Amino acid sequence: MRVVRIPAEVRAALTGVSRPLGLVPTMGALHAGHLALIRRARDESAAVAVSVFVNPLQFGPNEDFERYPRAFDDDMVQLRDAGVDLVYAPDVTTMYPPGFATAVDPGPVGERYEGALRPGHFRGVATVCTKLFATIAPDRTYFGAKDAQQVAVLRRVVTDLDLGIELIVLPTVRESDGLALSSRNAYLDAEQRAAAPALHRALDAIVTAVRNGERNAQRAVERGRAELQTPMREVYLDVVDPRTFVPEPEIHAPALAIGSAWLGTTRLIDNEPIEATS
Amino acid sequence: MRVVRIPAEVRAALTGVSRPLGLVPTMGALHAGHLALIRRARDESAAVAVSVFVNPLQFGPNEDFERYPRAFDDDMVQLRDAGVDLVYAPDVTTMYPPGFATAVDPGPVGERYEGALRPGHFRGVATVCTKLFATIAPDRTYFGAKDAQQVAVLRRVVTDLDLGIELIVLPTVRESDGLALSSRNAYLDAEQRAAAPALHRALDAIVTAVRNGERNAQRAVERGRAELQTPMREVYLDVVDPRTFVPEPEIHAPALAIGSAWLGTTRLIDNEPIEATS
Numbered sequence: 001m002r003v004v005r006i007p008a009e010v011r012a013a014l015t016g017v018s019r020p021l022g023l024v025p026t027m028g029a030l031h032a033g034h035l036a037l038i039r040r041a042r043d044e045s046a047a048v049a050v051s052v053f054v055n056p057l058q059f060g061p062n063e064d065f066e067r068y069p070r071a072f073d074d075d076m077v078q079l080r081d082a083g084v085d086l087v088y089a090p091d092v093t094t095m096y097p098p099g100f101a102t103a104v105d106p107g108p109v110g111e112r113y114e115g116a117l118r119p120g121h122f123r124g125v126a127t128v129c130t131k132l133f134a135t136i137a138p139d140r141t142y143f144g145a146k147d148a149q150q151v152a153v154l155r156r157v158v159t160d161l162d163l164g165i166e167l168i169v170l171p172t173v174r175e176s177d178g179l180a181l182s183s184r185n186a187y188l189d190a191e192q193r194a195a196a197p198a199l200h201r202a203l204d205a206i207v208t209a210v211r212n213g214e215r216n217a218q219r220a221v222e223r224g225r226a227e228l229q230t231p232m233r234e235v236y237l238d239v240v241d242p243r244t245f246v247p248e249p250e251i252h253a254p255a256l257a258i259g260s261a262w263l264g265t266t267r268l269i270d271n272e273p274i275e276a277t278s
Numbered sequence: 279m280r281v282v283r284i285p286a287e288v289r290a291a292l293t294g295v296s297r298p299l300g301l302v303p304t305m306g307a308l309h310a311g312h313l314a315l316i317r318r319a320r321d322e323s324a325a326v327a328v329s330v331f332v333n334p335l336q337f338g339p340n341e342d343f344e345r346y347p348r349a350f351d352d353d354m355v356q357l358r359d360a361g362v363d364l365v366y367a368p369d370v371t372t373m374y375p376p377g378f379a380t381a382v383d384p385g386p387v388g389e390r391y392e393g394a395l396r397p398g399h400f401r402g403v404a405t406v407c408t409k410l411f412a413t414i415a416p417d418r419t420y421f422g423a424k425d426a427q428q429v430a431v432l433r434r435v436v437t438d439l440d441l442g443i444e445l446i447v448l449p450t451v452r453e454s455d456g457l458a459l460s461s462r463n464a465y466l467d468a469e470q471r472a473a474a475p476a477l478h479r480a481l482d483a484i485v486t487a488v489r490n491g492e493r494n495a496q497r498a499v500e501r502g503r504a505e506l507q508t509p510m511r512e513v514y515l516d517v518v519d520p521r522t523f524v525p526e527p528e529i530h531a532p533a534l535a536i537g538s539a540w541l542g543t544t545r546l547i548d549n550e551p552i553e554a555t556s
Contacts, residue, residue, distance in 0.1 A: 007440045101385030102404070102438035108379060126380070127439075130408075135440045137415075160380035161405075162285045162413045 001080045003087040007135040010049075010088050014136065017085070018046035023138035025129060028052040029069035029183035030078050033173040037142040038082045040170055045140065049086040050079055051132050056092055058124030069183050088136060095131065104130045104161075106153045112245050113236055113258065114149045114269065122153045129154055133163055141165055146172040146180045148256060148271040149245050172270070174200070180270045192263040195232055199261050202227035202237060203272040206257040210239075210274050215251050228261055235260035235267060239274065253277065279358045281365040285413040288327075288366050292414065295363070296324035301416035303407060306330040307347035307461035308356050311451040315420040316360045318448055323418065327364040328357055329410050334370060336402030347461050366414060373409065382408045382439075384431045390523050391514055391536065392427045392547065400431045407432055411441055419443055424450040424458045426534055426549040427523050450548070452478070458548045470541040473509055477539050480505035480515060481550040484535040488517075488552050493529050506539055513538040513545060517552065531555065 002013050014021070022041030026034050041048045052075060059065035072089070079087055103123050110122030133141065141158075143151050151169050158165050173181045178200035179193075188196060202224035209223040217239040228234045239248050242256040253276040260269045280291050292299070300319030304312050319326045330353060337343035350367070357365055381401050388400030411419065421429050429447050436443050451459045456478035457471075466474060480502035487501040495517040506512045517526050520534040531554040538547045 007442065011442060099434075100438050101387065102435050103383045103385065104439075105381045105383055106379065107381065131438075131440045134412075134442065156377075157380050160378050160409075161382075162409045164285065164289060164412065 001076075001084050001087060003076065003089060005088075005090055006094050007090075010086070010135050013086055014047075014049075020045045020139035021047045021049060021136070023049045023051065023132070023136050023141045025051045025053075025132050025141065025143075027054045027068065027183065028075045029071050029186070030075045031173075031181045031183060033144050033146065033181040035078065035082060036173050037144060037170055038079070038084060040168070041140070041142050042083050047085045048083065049088060049136050049138065050084050051136070052087060052089040053095065053128065053132075055095070055124060055128040057096070057127055058118075058121050060118050060120065063118070064184075064187075069186050086136075088132070095128065103127050104157060106156045106160075109156050109243075109245055110149070110153045112247075113238070113240075113260070117235065117260075122150070125150055126153055126157045130157060130161065130163075133158075133165055138165055140168055142168050142170065144172060145169050145273075146182065146270065148242065148258060152243055152245055155243070178204075180268075182268070184266055184268070187266040188263060192231065192266065196263060196268060198227050198229065198232050199259055199268050199270050200272075203257045203259050203270055206237070206239065207272050207274055210251055210253070210255075210257075211277070217247065217249050217251050220251065220257075224257065224259070231263060233262040235262060242273070279354075279362050279365060281354065281367060283366075283368055284372050285368075288364070288413050291364055292325075292327075298323045298417035299325045299327060299414070301327045301329065301410070301414050301419045303329045303331075303410050303419065303421070305332045305346065305461065306353050307349050307464070308353045309451075309459045309461060311422050311424065311459040313356065313360060314451050315422060315448055316357070316362060318446070319418070319420050320361050325363045326361065327366060327414050327416065328362050329414070330365060330367040331373065331406065331410075333373070333402060333406040335374070335405055336396075336399050338396050338398065341396070342462075342465075347464050364414075366410070373406065381405050382435060384434045384438075387434050387521075387523055388427070388431045390525075391516070391518075391538070395513065395538075400428070403428055404431055404435045408435060408439065408441075411436075411443055416443055418446055420446050420448065422450060423447050423551075424460065424548065426520065426536060430521055430523055433521070456482075458546075460546070462544055462546070465544040466541060470509065470544065474541060474546060476505050476507065476510050477537055477546050477548050478550070481535045481537050481548055484515070484517065485550050485552055488529055488531070488533075488535075489555070495525065495527050495529050498529065498535075502535065502537070506537075509541060511540040513540060520551070 022045035104126040177197040206224040209220040237259040255274040258271040300323035382404040455475040484502040487498040515537040533552040536549040
């Protein structure tokens with residue numbers, strides 16, 4: 001496994017590499033969700049690259065960029081064990097040197113929900129991923145379904161900019177009690193951790209309501225909302241088109257139940273697909 | 279010479295093509311300026327691609343997108359004679375299908391002068407060029423110095439997005455009386471055509487003033503302004519940093535004298551470098 005720090009080293013390292021090449025972009029602090037993406041990439045690609053970069057551009061001024069978990073040495077052990085060929089781990093001044101000014105703006109798909117709560121977040125995600133895609137030139141790239149709006153944004157960008165990369169999305173990996181894996185779960189204390197699965201139960205309740213015939217989003221969401229109790233504070237709970245993130249007052253599958261809630265100073269997000277029934 | 283219309287055909291046509299690959303992006307209506315770019319690409323690259331696409335995204339609502347000159351059959355003859363290997367000529371719905379929403383924003387370098395006069399113009403240029411670069415994946419791309427702010431914008435984008443493409447800029451090709459070649463010169467009537475070289479004379483006067491020791495931009499520009507007479511109507515005449523397009527009140531070479539003027543309903547632009555003297 002090679003670990004490189006600048007785009008020129010990436011290009012040199014990838015000269016003559018076997019294809020197809022799979023890329024798993026990460027912010028490090030790897031958990032079983034990341035490892036599932038890497039395993040899938042390893043299974044179906046001749047070579048696997050992983051990027052490790054905590055991207056300041058996608059954090060707001062009052063967000064957790066500074067305290068976001070970093071575990072570089074432990075991450076490298078896991079990546080080596082997972083059979084990764086190349087790790088690209090640039091530092092911030094390599095990605096954003098003085099004078100850096102270009103932004104990739106994904107448009108309306110990034111404006112609601114997480115985009116509204118985190119102004120500039122999806123521009124930051126779209127910009128850093130465009131850079132990673134340009135540097136590494138993968139054939140495929142792998143993302144977890146947990147960050148569903150990020151997936152919708154990147155699908156838009158990859159299509160619109162003709163990047164020619166297949167975007168592969170794997171199901172959210174969960175703890176046994178349903179909590180979606182997230183590097184931010186490390187922020188939760190014992191009481192918060194015990195309360196955290198309620199968000200997933202709320203989404204499940206929405207999906208169940210729809211499965212039982214409810215087509216009105218407001219009523220379906222109310223069924224979910226009943227699961228969100230103190231100490232959890234709802235931020236949003238809704239049903240959207242999974243491609244556009246436009247809310248669907250009248251639910252037409254395939255749709256997506258999405259939710260976010262605070263536990264103390266940690267904001268969790270999660271989602272559950274609403275599948276078309278035949 | 280192959281002429282292809284969609285990204286997948288470009289990728290198929292370029293599989294196994296010799297490298298380095300040079301790309302000359304154009305809006306068609308080819309003139310000797312374009313041909314100089316293609317000749318240079320042909321001289322120094324193993325394969326040459328030319329894109330021909332009149333990009334609606336870089337035209338404002340009251341601009342000349344509809345009447346912009348189109349000469350596809352004649353262009354193809356010239357490109358074949360010039361030894362071009364691949365022509366990418368997408369139609370508008372291939373480039374911008376329904377739902378298209380992503381924009382590449384180059385930031386401050388695209389906000390003054392042409393960017394202020396043509397809101398959205400450089401976002402359109404940056405977006406279409408990012409798409410062309412992603413589709414064709416050239417090693418080098420060639421632009422004329424006449425569109426100097428476009429060059430500054432694309433230098434920013436290529437650097438910031440880690441596109442790994444060398445941007446090569448060739449001097450403006452001129453008529454014998456100094457008028458910069460432009461597809462828009464076709465709009466000029468005989469009287470306007472006779473008056474048109476005044477813009478280049480104005481820029482030359484600025485460069486001469488600086489060469490003779492003038493360091494104050496306002497005074498140097500006044501020397502140029504004296505050349506701009508009826509029927510030409512000045513839009514701007516200034517001295518800027520060629521990388522940032524920030525005006526330089528106190529001129530430090532290398533700098534760039536830039537100008538734009540109306541002749542009837544046609545707006546001309548031009549520029550002249552102010553070289554460092556040893």
